Amino acid sequence: MSDSVDTTVDATSSRELIKRALSHGKKGRINKDLSNKIMLGVFRAAAYITTLVLLAIIAYVVINGLPHISLDFIFGWPQGVNAEGGIWPTIVSTIYVTALAMLICTPVAVLAAVYLAEYAKQGKIVDIIRYAADALASVPSIVMGLFGYALFVEAMGLGLSMVSAALALALLMLPIVMRTTEEAIRAVPRYIRWGAYGLGATKWQVVSKIVLPSAFGRIATGIVLAIGRAIGETAVVLYTMGQAINLPISPLDSGRPMTVHLYLLANDGINMNAAYGTALLLMVIILAFNLFARYLSRKRR
Amino acid sequence: MSVYQSAPTLEQAAITAKDFNFWYGDFHALTGLDLNIAKNAITSFIGPSGCGKSTFLRCINRMNDLIEGTRVEGAMTLDGNDIYAEGVDPVDLRRRVGMIFQQPNPFPKSIYENVAFGPRLQGVTSKSDLDDIVEESLKRANLWKEVSNQLNKDGLALSGGQQQRLCIARVLAVQPDVLLMDEPCSAIDPTSVSKVEDLMAELAPEMTIIIVTHSMQQAARISDYTAFFLQEVAGEPATLIEYGQTDAIFTSPVDSRTEDYITGRFG
Amino acid sequence: MEAQETPQIEQEAQTPKKRELALVSRSTYLKEKALQWIFFACAFLAVVTVILIFVFTTYSALPVFTDIGLADFFSFTWAPSEDHYGIMSLLAGSGLVTVGALAMGVPLGVGTAVYLVEIASKRVRRLISPAVDLLAGIPSIIYGFFGMVIIRPFIAQLTGGLGFGALTAWFVLAIMIVPTITTLTIDALNSIPMGIREASYAMGATKWQTIYKVVLPAAKLGIVDAIVLGMGRAIGETMAVLMVVGNAPVIPDSISSPISTLTSQIALDMSYSSGLHRSALFGMGVVLFIISAALVGIVRLISKKRG
Structure with a gap:
């Protein structure tokens, strides 16, 4: 030029x-x-x-x-080599462990998100926490299963049980709920906060009485999504809950979730019909949770 | 309906609209537009917000085609050719009708690549041809002096006013016959505004320029013809109220609504 | 007397009778501080967990590192019955299924995202977007099941084997990572300002020219992000892979002969392993953990660059 x-x-x-x-x-x-x-x-x-x-x-x-799919299939007890009959105990195990995991995960995740969104100053510590949360979210589920086995089942002596599996699942859900909750909290308009501060509320009062209630819909969406994820999880629970057909009562009981049941049925190939039935029920439950999450987030708008 | 004061004749016109109507979905946005836009002159569109002047501007290069559910009725021509005729390629039309937007929108590429974008689209591949085009276009846009030694810098790293001149250079690089400017000065600093206005004056003898502006002073200062648009009732279509030579419109408006607007009584 | 006392009671003297601005009461201060620490502890739990996972898994893996050494651990022979714990063929298996899955899944995922954001009409978008979301929600065990009963027989007919192998895993994993890649690419495309698309169209660019000359370059980093995360998902996937690869811990003859991956071998052997064998499985867990943490690190570096 x-x-x-x-x-x-x-x-x-x-x-x-x-x-x-x-x-x-x-x-x-x-x-x-x-x-x-x-x-x-x-x-x-x-x-x-x-x-x-x-x-x-x-x-x-x-x-x-x-x-x-029939009432007998849903509410019946497995028979023979556990490939005939119903799958009721596996449904109960799945619901039990997911509910327990949600109870463990939600308070921690929500409070952690409150810290990140409301209290933390941007800096090294927050960077490290975010990196850890991302890393946690991407830990391969079999590694989470190994870890759960080593820590909860063996070191803490909880055995193959609902609570071992729930703790491992809770770790899996933690980053999901943390992120959606933080986004939900950040989405609450600032002027709403200012209004509360202007009336002389303390920070905790603003967070607990104004911010969290306003963000509730979005937080619920995150929790429901995480539940969907937990229900479909196999590798994590395979070696933390065990594979015994059992109707769990106490958190220390072992059991066999639907996903593991499906895996064993498909692998053995003795009764593929039961495998198809289990797969359908599993999919319906998870799609229902996902659709519910979409409904919640739609309602918010 | 519309009032005309020594408006361009059909012979002087580069662009004509005849009974032109426009819809966004069910919403009838523009109705009954009749006007001839003079060739190689500057025409400004004025009017309060929401009066449809930008919408009409975007009809001229069919940018509204990109919005779903839009529809036109009536005729619009460029150099006697129907813009909306069956089979007309809007892509080709837009190569002849360049556009500058309110918000400067350089691509996230180097300054050089921004200007070379259009020529490359037209199949120019020779490095020396591209170099020539980039240099001449930047000179024409009065930006060359400021950026000649940093052509590889990201276009987004420039100031707002420089970005807008980069966008003008980008359009000049394909030498359009018509230049549409949608409030090109509302997002840039005053010094850059005067540079852009000088540039328009330089370009006018060889290019048909239409500018949408909110500034009455700007319209009076730079344009040969002025068109006043108005949407009188919310929800009803907007239309052309008065159109003609800028001097006439500003010194002796015929329609009282035009007078009210230019004297600042509303809008 | 009074004059001498003034300095000591200055504060009280300056604000007689009127209501003073209360200082922060000790109890409020303590309560707010305590709450803040509780919140911090919860947030920091994520860090603690990640460290715990690493430390615990590494600790359980120690015997294999000390007894057989890193050189043997990263060799090619996996034969627990003969005390050979070389993971290279498994690592190669994981690499093979991941590369193939990306080769099939990336064009499909990015293509779907581009179609939905840049090309599709609103009506089509409203139909397909939720479908992609739902696809992301389907558990991996169902993908594995589907792959096992539908894709595997199909591949078996095509290649004349049993259908267990990398090829089947490619299909299954590709389907699985498409939603991840699509959702993240959609975010990347949506974050590009509308203005530069308009500018491109106004220059007389066609839709395709606008997409590959303006939109895709502008969204480049976001798309790389999406691909890296999809990659992480493919490497870490266990059940779906376990059900279709055939689980032979060898370097395969062809893409349709059985192989094994790190994840599937862990899942398969955990139930009966003990001693050094079990320790080797934890060693594989450490390798997987490091890979996934590294991928997350890459994504974070890219995000920083994106600003």
Whole structure:
């Protein structure tokens, strides 16, 4: 490029120069329209494939599972080599462990989020906490299972039990609930806080009476999503809850959750019908929770 | 309905609208627009917020096509060709009708790549051609002196006024016949405003320029023709109230609503 | 007398009778401080947990590091019955299924996101977006089940084997990581200002030109983020992989012959392992933990760069 002085640009010559340079461009109209059409088609295809796969999975599980769902199947006790009959104890185990995990996780996660959103000053400590939460969220579930086994089952002597599995699941849910709660708290408009401070409320009063209630809907959405995640988890509970068919009463009882039951049924291949039925029930429960979460977040708007 | 004071004739016009109507979904936004926009002159669109002047501007390069559910009725031509005729490629139209937006919107690329974007779209690949275009366009946009030694810098690193001039250079690089400017000066500092206005005056002899502005002074200062738009009742379509030579509109408006607006009684 | 006393009681003298501004009472101060510490403790629990996971898993893995050494641990022979605990073939298996899953899942995931944000009409978007969300919610055991009963027989017919192997795992994992990649890419695309798209269209760019010359470059870092997280999901996935790879801890002859991965081998062996074998499984857990923590670190570095 010449470094010519440009205090007085000759408008016409400049225009001519640009036009001449432009005229050297190849006319690629057909090419351009064609590539546009093709590429938009490719993107459309990608989206449709994704959607079709989802529908295929759901349809497949529903079609094969529905004929085997009955009251006996849901509320019955397994028979034979645990492949015949019903799956009631596994449903109870799943509900039991998920509820326990939620009770353990929610208070800690919410208070942690309150700290991050309301109290913490940006700095090293907060950076470390956030990194830890992200790392926790991405720990492979089998590693969480190993850890749960080493700490809760063996070191703490809780054995293969509801509470061991619930503690491990709670760790898995913690970052999910923490993040959604923090986002929920941050979404509460500042002027609402100012209003409360203006009336002489202490920080805790503002947080507990104003901020958390206003953020409740979004927090609930996060908790429901985390529950969905916990119900579907297999690798974490495989070696923390055990695999015994058992109707858990005390938190120290062991049991077999639906996911593990499905895994064992599919692996043994003795009664695939029961596997389809279990898969369908599991999917319905989880989709119900996810839809409920969507409903909660929709209602908020 | 509309009042005309020595408005451009059909022969002088680069762009014409005839009984032009526009809908956003069910909402009838513009109605009964009839006007000829003079070739190689500056025309300003004025009017209070929500009067449809920006909407009309975006009809000229069919940017509204990008919004779902929009619809037009009536005719609009560019150099005698129907813009909305069946089969007209809006992409091609937009190469002839450049646009500057209210918010400077350089791409997150280098200054050089921002200006070279349009020519590259048109198939210019030679490095020397691109260098020429980039340099000339930046000179025309009065930005060359400030950025000539930092062409690889990110366009977003420039100040607001410089960003807007970069956007102008980016448009000039494809030499459009028409330049649409949607409140180009409302988001930049006063010094840059005067630079942009000088630039418009320089470009006008060779380019049809339409500017939407909220500043009456700006319209009076730079434009040859002025069109006043108004939406009288909320929910009803807006329309053209008065149109003609800028001097006439500002010194002796015929319609009382025009007079009220330019003397600052509302809007 | 009074003059001498004044300095000592200055404060009281200056504000006679009128109601003073109360100082922060000790009990309020303590209560607020205590609460703050409780909140901090909860937040810090995440850090404690991550450290605990690392320390505990490493501690349980120590015997394998000290008894057989790192060199043997990172060798190719996995044969617990003969006291060979080399994890390289498992690591290679994990790498193989992840790379294949990314090769299939990334174009699909990014393509879906671009279609939904840039191309689709509102109506289509409203139909497909929730579907993608739901896909993300389906548990991995169902994907594994689906892969086992549908994709595996299909691959078996195609390749003439049993259908257990990397190829089947690619399909299953690709389907699984698509929602992750799609959701995060959608966020990245939505964070690009509308203005630069308009500018591109106004320059006479077609939709495709706008997408690949303006939108994708601008969203580059966010998309890399999405891919790295998808990668983490693929490496760490256990059950779905376990059900379709065939679980043979060897370097495979082909993509349709059985292999094993770190995760699937842990899940498979945990129930009966003991001693050094169990310790080796924990060692594999440590390796997985380090990989996933490193991926998160990469994502955080990228996010910082994005600003």
